[in-house]
Amino acid sequence: xxxxxxxxxxxxxxxxxxxxxxxxxxxxxxxxxxxxxxxxxxxxxxxxxxxxxxxxxxxxxxxxxxxxxxxxxxxxxxxxxxxxxxxxxxxxxxxxxxxxxxxxxxxxxxxxxxxxxxxxxxxxxxxxxxxxxxxxxxxxxxxxxxxxxxxxxxxxxxxxxxxxxxxxxxxxxxxxxxxxxxxxxxxxxxxxxxxxxxxxxxxxxxxxxxxxxxxxxxxxxxxxxxxxxxxxxxxxxxxxxxxxxxxxxxxxxxxxxxxxxxxxxxxxxxxxxxxxxxxxxxxxxxxxxxxxxxxxxxxxxxxxxxxxxxxxxxxxxxxxxxxxxxxxxxxxxxxxxxxxxxxxxxxxxxxxxxxxxxxxx
Numbered sequence: 244x245x246x247x248x249x250x251x252x253x254x255x256x257x258x259x260x261x262x263x264x265x266x267x268x269x270x271x272x273x274x275x276x277x278x279x280x281x282x283x284x285x286x287x288x289x290x291x292x293x294x295x296x297x298x299x300x301x302x303x304x305x306x307x308x309x310x311x312x313x314x315x316x317x318x319x320x321x322x323x324x325x326x327x328x329x330x331x332x333x334x335x336x337x338x339x340x341x342x343x344x345x346x347x348x349x350x351x352x353x354x355x356x357x358x359x360x361x362x363x364x365x366x367x368x369x370x371x372x373x374x375x376x377x378x379x380x381x382x383x384x385x386x387x388x389x390x391x392x393x394x395x396x397x398x399x400x401x402x403x404x405x406x407x408x409x410x411x412x413x414x415x416x417x418x419x420x421x422x423x424x425x426x427x428x429x430x431x432x433x434x435x436x437x438x439x440x441x442x443x444x445x446x447x448x449x450x451x452x453x454x455x456x457x458x459x460x461x462x463x464x465x466x467x468x469x470x471x472x473x474x475x476x477x478x479x480x481x482x483x484x485x486x487x488x489x490x491x492x493x494x495x496x497x498x499x500x501x502x503x504x505x506x507x508x509x510x511x512x513x514x515x516x517x518x519x520x521x522x523x524x525x526x527x528x529x530x531x532x533x534x535x536x537x538x539x540x541x542x543x544x545x546x547x548x549x550x551x552x553x554x555x556x557x558x559x560x561x562x563x564x565x566x567x568x569x570x571x572x573x574x575x576x577x578x579x580x581x582x583x584x585x586x587x588x589x590x591x592x593x594x595x596x597x598x599x600x601x602x603x604x
Contacts, residue, residue: 308330308376308381308413308415308418308420309374309376309381309457309459311330311381311420312330312371312374312381312383312413313371313374313454313455314326314330315327315328315329315330316369316370316371316385319357319369320368320369322361324354324357324358325354327353327354327357328350328353328354328357329350330419330420331349331350331353331419331420332350332416332417332419332420332421333349333350334348334349334421335348335349335350335353335419335420335421335422335423336348336421336422336423337352337353337422337423337424337425338422338423338424338425339424339425339426339427339583340424340425340426340541340543340563340582340583341561341562341563341582341583341585341586342425342429342583342585342586343585343586362393363391363392363393364389364390364391364392365389365390365392366389366390367387367388367389368387368388368389369385369386369387370385370386370387370388371383371384371385371455372384372385372386372408372455372456373455373456373457373458373567374455374456374457374458375458375459375532375534375537375539375567376457376458376459376534377462377532377533377534379414379415379416380412380413380414380415380532381412381413381415382410382411382412382413382532382539382565382567383410383411383413384408384409384410384567384579384581385408385409385410385411386406386407386408387405387406387407387409388404388405388406388407389404389405390402390403390404391403391404391405391436403435403436404435405431405432405435405436406435407427407428407431407432408427408498408581409425409426409427409428409498409581410426410427410565410567410579410581411423411424411425411426412424412426412530412532412539412541412565424541424565426563426564426565426581426582426583427498427581427583428498428499428581428582428583428584428585429583429584429585430583430584430585430588431501433585458534458535458536458537459534459535460534460535460536461534461535462533462534462535463533463535463536463570464533465573466533466536466538466570466573467531467533467538469488469570469573469575470531470533470538470539470540470568471528471531471540472484472488473485473488473489473568473575474526474528474540474542474566475526475528476488477510477511477515477516478516478517478523478526478542478544479523479526480511480515480517482511485507485510485511486507488574488575489507489510489574489575489576490571490574490575490576491506491507492505492506492576493505493506493507493510493574493575493576493577493578494576494577494578495509495510495514495577495578495580496578496579496580497513497514497516497580498579498580498581498582499518499564499580499581499582499583499584500514500518500584502514510578514578514580516542516544516564516566516580517544517546519548519560519584519587519588519591520544520546520547520548520560520562520587521546521547521548521557522546522547523544523545523546524545524546524547525543525544525545525546526542526543526544527542527543527544527545528540528541528542529541529542529543536569536570536571537567537568537569537570538567538568538570539565539566539567539568540565540566540568541563541564541565542563542564542565542566543561543562543563543564544561544562544563544564545559545560545561545562546559546560546562547559547560548560548587548590548591558590560586560587560590561586562582562586562587563582563583564580564581564582565580565581565582566578566579566580566581567579567581
């Protein structure tokens with residue numbers, strides 16, 4: 244028997260750290276409104292084993308607030324949802340730029356969404372990969388993996404596995420997380436669950452994880468200036484300027500379009516951040532961050548679509564990105580781009596993106 248909640252209640256609680264937040268946004272878009280017969284039974288079936296002491300013994304020695312974020316990820320993996328939201332302020336705001344999902348407020352909403360998420364993906368695990376920290380901010384890059392065990396909206400495929408890379412920007416105030424902005428690609432999970440033939444891998448990730456790469460050095464003011472110069476040159480396809488800022492063997496991962504490669508040609512062509520836009524009207528660098536040889540920037544791009552197969556011409560698009568950079572000898576050596584392509588893919592390709600292919604089960 245279906246028990247449909249109000250839209251506001253149904254969408255409360257996007258998860259916060261790692262890519263989990265984004266995937267919960269996907270649930271808000273594609274999950275059918277139903278009442279599971281036994282949520283706890285589903286969770287218990289794939290309840291994680293007790294945590295390994297060795298994997299957690301160094302957490303207390305980590306720089307604050309990195310230890311807080313890692314402890315929250317570990318608590319989620321252990322299905323300790325109270326612990327997973329313990330670091331959030333009472334008025335925490337969680338948003339997913341360019342996702343179309345309403346901003347959430349308060350740890351109770353986050354906890355509720357966590358609990359809903361594991362009903363659909365009982366074996367879900369978060370793995371923190373890299374954490375940049377500053378005096379009042381944290382950027383965490385993570386991997387989320389899980390196996391679908393219940394129907395998601397129109398997607399009746401079962402036992403499908405997804406893997407998603409994303410990043411979150413956490414704002415710290417009074418020793419608590421006051422705001423989280425999530426950059427991860429909803430279309431990735433939609434595609435894996437509805438189109439691919441990949442099924443569950445019996446070698447599930449552990450509920451514990453190795454210590455991620457943590458960068459907590461003081462900011463480098465010289466590199467902060469170069470960060471803004473790189474963003475401007477890359478987004479405006481200023482080849483000559485870009486060549487003066489990056490290493491010839493720059494490593495690039497565009498997590499929005501699942502592209503990875505090396506070299507300036509790859510950076511300018513295949514991995515360009517404005518893919519899908521015919522024209523770019525404005526590039527707004529909303530915030531920049533710096534820790535040692537690493538930097539990051541939150542960017543908003545407005546423009547219109549370019550592809551000939553678009554349903555109509557010049558569809559206005561607003562994209563929000565997070566770029567993470569590593570410098571070496573004052574040149575950009577590594578680039579990671581995060582964002583949500585759900586809106587632009589829908590504008591370009593229409594609802595076909597969400598229709599399962601026959602035989603995809």
